[in-house]
Every structure is written in structure tokens, then in C-alpha cells.
Amino acid sequence: MPHPTVTLINCFEVDPSRIEPAIAAWERVHGILRAQPGYVDTALHRALAPSARFQLVNVARWESAEHFHTAIGRLSGGRPPEVAGLAALPALYTVVRTDR
Numbered sequence: 485m486p487h488p489t490v491t492l493i494n495c496f497e498v499d500p501s502r503i504e505p506a507i508a509a510w511e512r513v514h515g516i517l518r519a520q521p522g523y524v525d526t527a528l529h530r531a532l533a534p535s536a537r538f539q540l541v542n543v544a545r546w547e548s549a550e551h552f553h554t555a556i557g558r559l560s561g562g563r564p565p566e567v568a569g570l571a572a573l574p575a576l577y578t579v580v581r582t583d584r
Contacts, residue, residue, distance in 0.1 A: 489524055489545040492552060494574035496540040502569045503530070503539060509567045510542065516559060517544075522551020538573075549576050 498506045510528055517523055526544035546552040 488578060489547055490549050490552065491577045491579070492526075492542065492544040492546065492574060493577055494542040494544075494572055495538040496542070497537060497571040497573070498539045498567075499569050500534040500539060502567070506540060506567050506570050509565050509570070510540070512565065513559065517555050520551070520555035520558065522547040523555065546576075552576060 496506060507528070507530075514526060514528075518526070524545035524547060526542060529541045529543070531539045531541075546555075
């Protein structure tokens with residue numbers, strides 16, 4: 485049986501006027517992380533309503549938590565770049581139920 489992946493869900497609080505700089509920063513980080521061992525895939529979601537608390541939500545899969553943490557450690561300073569007005573709330577998850 486293949487070992488399960490872990491899922492990063494990263495919710496971003498950002499003023500709708502700062503969406504484009506936030507997406508640009510996400511794309512820079514994505515370019516680095518997708519080349520790292522253990523990366524599976526990712527999807528960045530944008531809220532349809534400007535009143536949504538989380539304007540951007542990133543869902544990414546990694547082969548393991550260790551792969552993810554090692555990849556993040558390879559970013560400059562061990563952290564994604566800061567973007568004015570952007571607050572990120574990342575956490576790793578594992579699937580406990582599915583309808584697939």
C-alpha cells in the first residue's frame with residue numbers, strides 16, 4: 485500500500501486590494517517548492533466574495549511532513565517572503581475520511 489501524502493492547507497488573510505502582490509509572492513515561492521523532493525501538487529484558490537475572511541487558500545500535497553519542512557527550510561531565511569497586509573495560517577493535515 486502506498487504511503488499517504490500530507491496536505492498543506494494555507495489560508496491567507498489579505499485585503500482584496502493586495503491580492504495581486506500576494507499571488508505574485510505565492511508564485512515565487514511555488515517556483516522554488518515545486519522543484520523540491522517530495523512535492524506532489526498544489527492549487528491556489530481565490531475567494532469569489534471580497535468579504536470572505538480568507539481571500540486566498542492554498543492546498544498542496546507532499547509525500548511527507550518531513551519533505552515539506554525540509555523544502556520550507558530551503559527558502560531564504562527558512563520562511564516565505566513577507567507581503568504587506570498578508571497573514572498566512574498554514575497547517576499540515578492527513579486524510580481521515582474520503583468518498584473516493
